[in-house]
Amino acid sequence: MNLTISAQRVIALCREKAISYRHGYIDIAHLLVALLEVENDAISELIKEIGADPTEIKNRFEQLLKTDKGEENARKGSLPLTKKAERVLEIAKLEAKAFSKINPPIVDTIHLMLAILKRADDIRWADIGDSKVTYDSFLIVAVNHWDKNSVYDHIYPFEQENSTSSWKQWLKKAFGI
Numbered sequence: 001m002n003l004t005i006s007a008q009r010v011i012a013l014c015r016e017k018a019i020s021y022r023h024g025y026i027d028i029a030h031l032l033v034a035l036l037e038v039e040n041d042a043i044s045e046l047i048k049e050i051g052a053d054p055t056e057i058k059n060r061f062e063q064l065l066k067t068d069k070g071e072e073n074a075r076k077g078s079l080p081l082t083k084k085a086e087r088v089l090e091i092a093k094l095e096a097k098a099f100s101k102i103n104p105p106i107v108d109t110i111h112l113m114l115a116i117l118k119r120a121d122d123i124r125w126a127d128i129g130d131s132k133v134t135y136d137s138f139l140i141v142a143v144n145h146w147d148k149n150s151v152y153d154h155i156y157p158f159e160q161e162n163s164t165s166s167w168k169q170w171l172k173k174a175f176g177i
Helices: 005-020 028-037 040-052 053-069 084-099 109-119 135-148 169-174
Strands: none
Touching: 005 028, 005 109, 028 040, 028 053, 028 084, 028 109, 040 053, 040 109, 040 135, 084 109, 109 135
16 A cells, blocks of 8 residues: 555554553544644645634544543554554545556545545544534545645655555554554
8 A cells, every 4th residue: 555645644643642642552533633633734724625623623532532541551562453443544545546547546644534534433523523524525625625736746655565465464564463
């Protein structure tokens, strides 16, 4: 799986977030908070374009993460992904494939956000998120963004895919699982 530099930063940051909350796992909420925290990325701007406040959404999900007390001895090494987080990453890869003009597709932060919104029920988006930000509303502003800015201008692949690499191998390299 190939990731843009921004998507790589999100993956690294979500791991740091999980460790900072003393969680022994990486879940969708960690991915979302990391997405909204990465500087110089389009996600917050696209959410603002929809009419929502990305900082408020981030704060709400950080509060959710704080309610999980974590573990006294949370691992600092490899952290497993929850099944739901694994599914979000799989969907992000499919989103990238659906919109990509290149092969193999390159996953960007926009694909990650689309995948999270596609699995909104898994993170209680209806209760905590913003009702203006849906998969459809985000997709519309994302397509407009892609028309104006090539998402693939500054690509640095996390891993070059070949015919023998698999999604599970990528997860092992990315998250040490």
